[in-house]
Amino acid sequence: MIGNRPKIVVLGAGYAGMMTTKRLTQQFAPEEADITLVNKHNYHYQTTWLHEVAAGTIDVNRSRIMISDVINTRRVNFVHDTVVKINKEAKTVQLENGEISYDYLVIGLGFEKATFGIPGMEEHAFSIQSVDTSRMIRDHIEYQFARYRNQKNPDPSMLTIVVGGAGFTGIEFLGELAERIPLLCKKYDIPRQDVKIIDVEAMPTILPGFDEELLSYAKESLEYRGIEFKLGTMIKEVKADSVVVGEDEEEIKAGTIVWTGGVQANRIVGESGFELTKGKVNVDATLLAPGHDEVFILGDCAWVMNNETGKPYPPTAQIAIQEADVCAHNIKTMIYGGTLQEFKFDDKGTVASLGGSDAMGTVFDGNKLYGMQAKVMKNVIDDRYLFLLGGPMLVLKKGKFRPF
Ligand code: FAD
Ligand code: NAD
Numbered sequence: 237m238i239g240n241r242p243k244i245v246v247l248g249a250g251y252a253g254m255m256t257t258k259r260l261t262q263q264f265a266p267e268e269a270d271i272t273l274v275n276k277h278n279y280h281y282q283t284t285w286l287h288e289v290a291a292g293t294i295d296v297n298r299s300r301i302m303i304s305d306v307i308n309t310r311r312v313n314f315v316h317d318t319v320v321k322i323n324k325e326a327k328t329v330q331l332e333n334g335e336i337s338y339d340y341l342v343i344g345l346g347f348e349k350a351t352f353g354i355p356g357m358e359e360h361a362f363s364i365q366s367v368d369t370s371r372m373i374r375d376h377i378e379y380q381f382a383r384y385r386n387q388k389n390p391d392p393s394m395l396t397i398v399v400g401g402a403g404f405t406g407i408e409f410l411g412e413l414a415e416r417i418p419l420l421c422k423k424y425d426i427p428r429q430d431v432k433i434i435d436v437e438a439m440p441t442i443l444p445g446f447d448e449e450l451l452s453y454a455k456e457s458l459e460y461r462g463i464e465f466k467l468g469t470m471i472k473e474v475k476a477d478s479v480v481v482g483e484d485e486e487e488i489k490a491g492t493i494v495w496t497g498g499v500q501a502n503r504i505v506g507e508s509g510f511e512l513t514k515g516k517v518n519v520d521a522t523l524l525a526p527g528h529d530e531v532f533i534l535g536d537c538a539w540v541m542n543n544e545t546g547k548p549y550p551p552t553a554q555i556a557i558q559e560a561d562v563c564a565h566n567i568k569t570m571i572y573g574g575t576l577q578e579f580k581f582d583d584k585g586t587v588a589s590l591g592g593s594d595a596m597g598t599v600f601d602g603n604k605l606y607g608m609q610a611k612v613m614k615n616v617i618d619d620r621y622l623f624l625l626g627g628p629m630l631v632l633k634k635g636k637f638r639p640f
Contacts, residue, residue, distance in 0.1 A: 241270050242571055245329060245338035247319050248502075249275035249303055250283060251556040252344030252535030252563075254625060259564030261311050269571070271311065272336060274329070276318040278303055280625075281367045282634075283346070284553050284618065287405060290362075290370040290494070291412030292378065292420075293591070298634060300367060306626040319345065322508035324528060340530050340567050343517075344560075345502035347536035347551060349495060350515065356474035357400075361495040364405060373494055377416075380491040381424045393489035395431045398479050400471045401497035402437035403444075404588050407454055409496060410435055411591030414461035433463050434488060436481050438497075440468040443588075450596045453606055457590050471497070499551055501537040513539050516548075521578035523563050532566070534559040540579055549581055557621065558582060587614040 244260060246253050257273045264271070279300040288294040303314055317331040328337045349365055351357040362373045377397065384390045397413065399406050413433050421428045435442075442465065443451045455465065466481065473480040478489045500515035510517045510525060516539035517525055523538065525531040535556035540549050549555050562579045569576055587597030587610055595610035605613055615636035622630045631637070 241268065242339040243270045243272070243337065244340045244342070244567060245272045245274065245336060246342040246344065247274050247322075247329065248344035248346055248535075249273055249277075249280045250344055250346045250535060251553045251621070252346075252560050253342065254280050254303075254306070255557050255560030256342050256344065256534065256563050257307055257312055258625065259560055260567065261308060263564055263568045266311055270313070272313040272315060272338075273303070273307065274315045274317055274319060274331065274336070275303065276316075277367075278314075278316045279367075280306070282618070282621075284621075286364045286367070286370045287409040287589075288412050289367060290364045290373040290409060291416045291591075292374040293412045293416050296367060296371055301626070301630065301634060306630060319504055321504065322510075322531075324509060324531065327530070338530070340570070341532070342563055342567075343505060343525075343531065343533045343537055344535050344556070345504055345537055347499040348502055350498040350500040351495065352498070354471060354474065354497075356476075357471075357495055360474045360476050361400065361493045363495045364409060373492070377492050378420060381420050381426060384430075385424045385426060391489075391491075392430065393477070394491040395426070396488070396490040397431070397433045397492040397494070398488055398490040399433070399435045400474075400479070400493070400495045402435050402439075402442035402465065402467070403496060403498070404586075406435060406437070406496035407442060407458070408589050408591075409494065410458050410463050411589055411594065413591070414458060414463060415591040417462075428462065431462075434466060434490075435463060436466045436469050436471050436479065436488075438468070438470040442467065446586075447598065447604065450598070450604060450606075453596050454588065454590055457594050457596075461591075471495075499536060505533065505537050514548075522566055522576040523559055523579055524566075529570075532563045534563055542581065552586075553621070554584065555581055557624070584617075587617060589614050 246257050260271050279302050282299045285299045289299050317333050321330040328335050349363040364370050380394050384394045417431050469482040478487045480487050506512050517533045518539040519533050523532045525533050536551040542549050562577050566576045585599035589595045593608050593611050595614045596606050619631050619635040622635050
């Protein structure tokens with residue numbers, strides 16, 4: 237405590253961290269609590285737009301929001317630093333450039349790619365994880381076009397893009413590529429048929445577990461725009477310029493390999509001694525870490541059981557944002573007394589963009605949406621978050637419906 241003010245430290249300025257910080261500033265008067273937010277960048281980014289950054293269909297800066305533009309840094313002590321380790325027993329956080337102590341800790345350090353030990357994946361495949369990794373994909377693809385254009389007898393595989401995994405990230409990325417590649421072909425005077433975009437998915441279907449009608453719609457829309465699927469085919473190995481797939485170990489030569497095959501919690505939580513269940517911390521319904529009544533874990537670092545289905549909630553921004561409300565409420569309750577709130581997901585549906593003006597998904601009570609209607613809904617969802625975070629000005633500045 238500082239004087240008798242509790243010290244609340246939030247790690248990570250993603251969906252969970254930003255919304256928790258915002259809610260804490262609304263719940264506590266300045267003299268009631270000391271709030272610190274730690275993040276490795278001085279900006280917050282829209283993780284849910286990174287596939288667009290990676291394909292080059294939106295500018296990098298559209299997906300970034302300066303933290304000081306949406307969080308009052310006179311109320312919140314913003315520490316621009318990288319978390320190295322959490323020392324639970326000492327209640328301190330080790331940063332690259334110092335150490336801070338806490339009375340209450342909120343961990344919202346997000347996800348990292350899960351490579352499942354596939355040989356060469358770590359070294360040779362790109363992944364859509366942050367602004368920086370996404371920007372590298374965009375630049376690399378364009379560099380391949382420039383190289384192809386400027387070589388006498390270019391290797392055609394230079395223009396082959398392999399995407400590993402057809403979950404939501406893979407499908408949304410393919411949708412953006414379907415829009416971007418024709419523009420690059422035009423820019424570099426390269427026939428569209430010289431470019432191959434191949435998705436390799438281990439399961440016999442894209443978007444395993446999703447509504448059949450919607451996934452057929454998505455697949456047909458993408459195939460129509462030149463995406464090839466290799467379903468029921470597992471990526472076994474990744475080499476510098478190829479991927480080895482399937483039982484017969486077919487080798488596909490490719491100039492760009494992007495892995496979207498799964499995510500796991502930021503490794504810092506495991507390295508800090510929190511027990512992991514399938515790579516995440518199994519928090520209780522109040523979002524507290526086991527054995528630590530002062531540590532909340534949210535978003536993609538947390539394993540939260542859905543008691544109705546007996547399965548954990550998936551790692552989504554929608555869930556991270558809702559968890560933030562419960563977390564801020566529970567910190568206040570712990571300080572002033574009362575009953576802790578349990579997390580219950582209010583599912584507003586899932587909409588996946590398919591690039592351009594196409595999308596598909598379900599909203600509210602399972603109503604299916606396709607095409608432009610679904611795309612408008614996707615943009616509304618994106619802008620709603622911006623509104624919650626920074627009000628109408630942020631929607632006007634960064635939103636999908638901005639007038640300029
Ligand atoms: P994140 O949003 O990942 O934020 C983590 C933060 O921690 C980042 O700001 C990062 O910089 C910071 N950080 C990380 N390590 C450190 C460190 N060592 N020190 C300091 N700071 C650190 N979900 C949906 O609900 N709808 C969608 O449409 C959707 N689309 C998606 C599209 C893509 C391309 C991807 C990749 C994911 C998508 N998701 C979507 C999933 C969603 O983005 C995640 O579930 C969500 O980002 C999790 O929020 P979070 O706050 O836990 O972590
Ligand atoms: P995911 O785990 O949902 O999908 C990964 C896919 O890769 C799976 O289909 C899996 O079968 C496949 N795969 C795994 N190993 C493979 C291998 N060796 N070879 C070939 N295929 C392999 O991961 P994701 O798509 O990154 O999504 C992560 C989370 O983010 C999910 O919860 C998702 O719902 C969420 N998300 C949501 C949206 C949205 O709502 N619009 C968009 C993107 C992501």
